Amino acid sequence: MAIKQQRLILKYADQPGYTNNIECYIKYGGYEQLKKAFKMKPEDICKEVIDSGVRGRGGAGFPAGMKWKFLDRKSGKPIYLICNADESEPGTFKDRQIIHKDPHQLIEGMLCAAYAIGAKLAFIYIRGEFFEGYKILEKAIEEARSRGFLGDKILGSDYSCDIIVHRGAGAYICGEETGLIESLEGKRANPRIKPPYFPAALGLYQCPTIVNNVETLCDVKHIIEMGGKAFSKIGTPGNTGTRIWCVSGHVKNPGYYEFPCAAITLGQLIYDVCGGLLPGRKLKAVIPGGSSSKILRADERFEGKLKDGTSFDWGIEDIPMDFDSLAAVGSMSGSGGVIIMDDTTDMVEALANINYFYAHESCGQCTPCREGVPWMKKITTRMCNGGAREEDIGLLTDIADQIAGRTICAFGEAASWPVQSFVSKFKDEFVAKAKEQSLLREKGEVSNQKPTLI
Amino acid sequence: MDLKETTIAKIDQLVPRYPNKRSAALPLCHLIQEDIGYLSNESIEWIANRLDLEPINISEIVTFYPMLRTKAPGRYQVRVCRTLSCALAGAYKTCKQFEDAFDCEVGSTSPDGLVTLEYVECHADCGNAPVVMIGEKEYTGVKEDVTRDLIDKIKNKTIEIG
Ligand SMILES: Cc1cc2nc3c(=O)[nH]c(=O)nc-3n(C[C@H](O)[C@H](O)[C@H](O)COP(=O)(O)O)c2cc1C
Numbered sequence: 022m023a024i025k026q027q028r029l030i031l032k033y034a035d036q037p038g039y040t041n042n043i044e045c046y047i048k049y050g051g052y053e054q055l056k057k058a059f060k061m062k063p064e065d066i067c068k069e070v071i072d073s074g075v076r077g078r079g080g081a082g083f084p085a086g087m088k089w090k091f092l093d094r095k096s097g098k099p100i101y102l103i104c105n106a107d108e109s110e111p112g113t114f115k116d117r118q119i120i121h122k123d124p125h126q127l128i129e130g131m132l133c134a135a136y137a138i139g140a141k142l143a144f145i146y147i148r149g150e151f152f153e154g155y156k157i158l159e160k161a162i163e164e165a166r167s168r169g170f171l172g173d174k175i176l177g178s179d180y181s182c183d184i185i186v187h188r189g190a191g192a193y194i195c196g197e198e199t200g201l202i203e204s205l206e207g208k209r210a211n212p213r214i215k216p217p218y219f220p221a222a223l224g225l226y227q228c229p230t231i232v233n234n235v236e237t238l239c240d241v242k243h244i245i246e247m248g249g250k251a252f253s254k255i256g257t258p259g260n261t262g263t264r265i266w267c268v269s270g271h272v273k274n275p276g277y278y279e280f281p282c283a284a285i286t287l288g289q290l291i292y293d294v295c296g297g298l299l300p301g302r303k304l305k306a307v308i309p310g311g312s313s314s315k316i317l318r319a320d321e322r323f324e325g326k327l328k329d330g331t332s333f334d335w336g337i338e339d340i341p342m343d344f345d346s347l348a349a350v351g352s353m354s355g356s357g358g359v360i361i362m363d364d365t366t367d368m369v370e371a372l373a374n375i376n377y378f379y380a381h382e383s384c385g386q387c388t389p390c391r392e393g394v395p396w397m398k399k400i401t402t403r404m405c406n407g408g409a410r411e412e413d414i415g416l417l418t419d420i421a422d423q424i425a426g427r428t429i430c431a432f433g434e435a436a437s438w439p440v441q442s443f444v445s446k447f448k449d450e451f452v453a454k455a456k457e458q459s460l461l462r463e464k465g466e467v468s469n470q471k472p473t474l475i
Numbered sequence: 476m477d478l479k480e481t482t483i484a485k486i487d488q489l490v491p492r493y494p495n496k497r498s499a500a501l502p503l504c505h506l507i508q509e510d511i512g513y514l515s516n517e518s519i520e521w522i523a524n525r526l527d528l529e530p531i532n533i534s535e536i537v538t539f540y541p542m543l544r545t546k547a548p549g550r551y552q553v554r555v556c557r558t559l560s561c562a563l564a565g566a567y568k569t570c571k572q573f574e575d576a577f578d579c580e581v582g583s584t585s586p587d588g589l590v591t592l593e594y595v596e597c598h599a600d601c602g603n604a605p606v607v608m609i610g611e612k613e614y615t616g617v618k619e620d621v622t623r624d625l626i627d628k629i630k631n632k633t634i635e636i637g
């Protein structure tokens with residue numbers, strides 16, 4: 022039987038009759054938390070966010086309260102808030118749901134956050150391909166403005182704040198916060214080096230800036246509603262609140278499903294929530310947190326110790342869906358994009374597909390990334406095209422090892438982790454492919470067809 | 476340059492909203508591309524001029540962002556997402572169907588100028604894979620039958636493009 026979702030962020034989104042216009046939002050209690058926030062002191066809201074323990078939903082899982090605390094409030098420069106709605110990590114499609122179905126929740130969350138950090142101008146950086154989402158947000162912002170929730174002297178207070186929706190134009194690296202900031206400044210999205218360019222100190226226009234993901238900013242609204250302590254009771258200590266898991270790939274019912282952190286296991290997500298695999302198929306592998314996260318093999322045993330010292334011994338289906346458990350098994354919950362692969366999947370092709378993505382998206386600033394990632398793509402594409410060699414396997418890992426940790430931004434890791442994990446966990450398949458193809462080549466039966474990367 | 480009045484109005488409204496004019500560079504590229512179809516050298520100079528920048532400042536973003544074009548596409552721009560979740564759902568087959576139907580290889584425009592066929596990367600709708608954008612409209616679950624239907628609609632020019 023399907024396990025019932027426990028929705029917080031998407032509570033109303035798919036309810037029949039719920040629309041994305043402001044009347045509907047207000048009917049369901051919308052903008053009440055903004056009024057509540059205005060009765061609080063900004064520093065008290067920050068305190069609630071710290072107490073809530075909420076961790077960023079954009080990928081890195083950094084505690085939002087702590088990030089806000091790092092904000093340089095003494096510089097005398099304006100402070101900016103940026104909502105990261107670039108949603109471009111392959112496998113992730115949760116921010117789209119919020120933007121399309123409940124844009125006012127995001128706007129209310131952003132205004133609460135902007136008030137708390139003292140920002141008078143906020144941006145929503147939305148990926149360029151979200152044509153419809155952009156229109157929905159523009160309309161929602163005008164609605165909010167006409168009702169006095171946004172703009173000058175909000176709700177009769179002394180506080181003014183505007184939101185600008187800014188469209189990207191198809192580059193994944195704009196999701197990386199400093200790349201995003203460069204892009205927002207009207208330049209190429211070349212990430213900046215940290216330190217010194219931590220956005221909380223030197224962000225947009227060299228001013229203190231907070232960048233948070235869409236889902237994180239929606240959480241802020243709920244933290245104000247229920248209080249940080251109550252929010253921290255959802256999920257487990259260190260893994261608080263709900264998460265929207267985006268499931269794609271080989272399951273019967275792909276889609277987005279919201280649960281408190283650690284409320285379900287990966288097995289429950291696949292079999293009870295998503296209806297399991299297609300008839301006659303077996304689970305082969307799972308990428309649990311967007312394509313950058315390290316792949317998990319279906320027949321692996323995961324043993325070790327959690328942060329709190331308790332030891333675990335899990336099969337893939339036993340892994341609780343939360344930040345720390347997925348980190349403990351050597352991967353990450355990342356952006357919540359869970360990609361399921363069954364036994365029909367050719368792992369070399371799957372990696373070649375991923376490598377194609379990263380080679381296309383490198384911004385080109387750092388030599389290891391600019392040269393190494395396309396090189397890895399070239400190798401895996403050739404391996405899908407009849408040219409696999411046994412030495413490719415070691416070469417791939419060598420290249421990946423020389424990228425990770427040697428670049429300006431975490432894209433270097435994002436592009437290396439898939440290679441390192443696929444090659445180490447499915448080495449047998451890479452070797453088999455190389456052997457098979459070298460035999461074919463010896464016989465002169467080289468296939469020269471255009472490779473399909475699945 | 477012949478821009479629509481509505482485009483000029485949007486530009487005039489947008490530029491002063493940013494604390495720094497240069498931030499309006501990408502939005503202006505979008506607006507002009509939407510108006511004229513692509514970004515010519517003349518457009519690039521026009522944007523630079525409007526924002527008190529050098530043309531190179533605009534050129535360098537036009538060449539960086541995949542959605543910005545320097546050439547007019549075919550009548551319909553068909554963009555097939557080929558990233559992993561879509562690929563697992565058959566996106567490469569979908570693309571092949573388009574290639575065969577319009578006699579054009581992905582990455583090019585059909586000889587009759589009807590279709591520009593491109594691969595794109597994950598469009599953040601992986602739960603409804605395969606995903607195809609035609610113009611500004613997104614189509615989901617584009618497997619064999621749906622693809623055939625889209626192809627027919629493109630051929631008789633009744634396809635919705637957003
Ligand atoms: C290569 C790369 C791509 C990223 N893409 C996104 C993205 O699409 N959306 C997002 O919210 N964060 C993305 N991030 C994470 C952001 O840099 C940043 O940490 C995040 O927006 C902070 O918000 P949070 O703390 O609320 O998660 C990406 C990071 C890297 C390194």
Ligand code: SF4
Nearest residue numbers: 384386387390428430
């Ligand atoms: S790691 Fe890659 S994407 Fe990141 S700054 Fe360097 S070249 Fe650009």
Ligand code: FES
Nearest residue numbers: 556561597598601
């Ligand atoms: S992989 Fe195609 S929409 Fe995500």
